[in-house]
Amino acid sequence: MDQLTMLWEYQVEDIKADNLAQEIRRSPLRQKMEKDRDLFMERQKQYKQIEEQVAVLIDRKDAIRDALNRCEEQLSSLQARFEQNPPEELEAVRSFMAEVSKCRETIVGYEQEMKRLTQEANTNDQRGNSIRTEAARLRSEFESLKAQYDKEMPAKKAAQEAQRAVADKKAEGIDADLMAHYKRIKKQIVPPLSRLVNGQCSGCNTSLPSAVLHRVRNASDEIVECESCGRMIIRM
Numbered sequence: 112m113d114q115l116t117m118l119w120e121y122q123v124e125d126i127k128a129d130n131l132a133q134e135i136r137r138s139p140l141r142q143k144m145e146k147d148r149d150l151f152m153e154r155q156k157q158y159k160q161i162e163e164q165v166a167v168l169i170d171r172k173d174a175i176r177d178a179l180n181r182c183e184e185q186l187s188s189l190q191a192r193f194e195q196n197p198p199e200e201l202e203a204v205r206s207f208m209a210e211v212s213k214c215r216e217t218i219v220g221y222e223q224e225m226k227r228l229t230q231e232a233n234t235n236d237q238r239g240n241s242i243r244t245e246a247a248r249l250r251s252e253f254e255s256l257k258a259q260y261d262k263e264m265p266a267k268k269a270a271q272e273a274q275r276a277v278a279d280k281k282a283e284g285i286d287a288d289l290m291a292h293y294k295r296i297k298k299q300i301v302p303p304l305s306r307l308v309n310g311q312c313s314g315c316n317t318s319l320p321s322a323v324l325h326r327v328r329n330a331s332d333e334i335v336e337c338e339s340c341g342r343m344i345i346r347m
């Protein structure tokens with residue numbers, strides 16, 4: 112058997128092994144698992160962001176609570192001062208009233224801000240809970256898909272490895288340079304070998320120029336490539 116015929120026979124088994132490997136990679140089960148995993152990571156990221164927002168909210172609520180307490184202390188000390196030492200001048204009374212009402216306005220402002228922050232915290236809690244629920248659902252779906260995948264996979268993997276072994280056996284005796292050339296072409300186009308059929312490249316169905324045809328038909332050892340698709344053309 113000549114080298115190119117051996118290479119052709121190798122290609123048949125090589126492509127079969129590749130197809131089995133691809134079937135494993137593209138199995139719908141595996142794709143669903145990958146989708147679940149990606150979504151799960153996304154949800155985890157979102158949950159972490161919400162936790163960070165919650166921490167910021169808690170800090171802000173603490174700061175406002177402190178400010179609110181200070182304001183209330185200020186108000187009661189104003190009132191105590193008024194009771195202990197009531198001003199006699201109208202002007203002093205007015206200025207006192209102004210101070211009290213300013214203090215009350217500030218307190219109302221803080222209370223509104225506090226209410227807003229509490230609402231925001233509640234919304235965050237709800238979002239966080241629904242994200243956590245979905246993440247848990249994704250995780251359990253992933254686990255059950257994985258169990259199914261792990262059950263089906265050994266047989267598929269074994270079949271793929273057996274086919275790869277068949278291909279490896281066919282590779283025995285093929286010239287190393289020729290094999291390297293095959294692998295180079297395979298990176299560009301699959302399958303890398305084509306046949307001559309009615310003067311055309313069987314890979315891309317382009318009619319070969321007569322000079323190329325002549326080379327394919329007459330040179331037994333020369334490697335001729337299709338000018339259109341780059342496949343190695345063999346005469347069989």
Ligand SMILES: [Zn+2]
Binds near residue numbers: 337
């Ligand atoms: Zn071609």
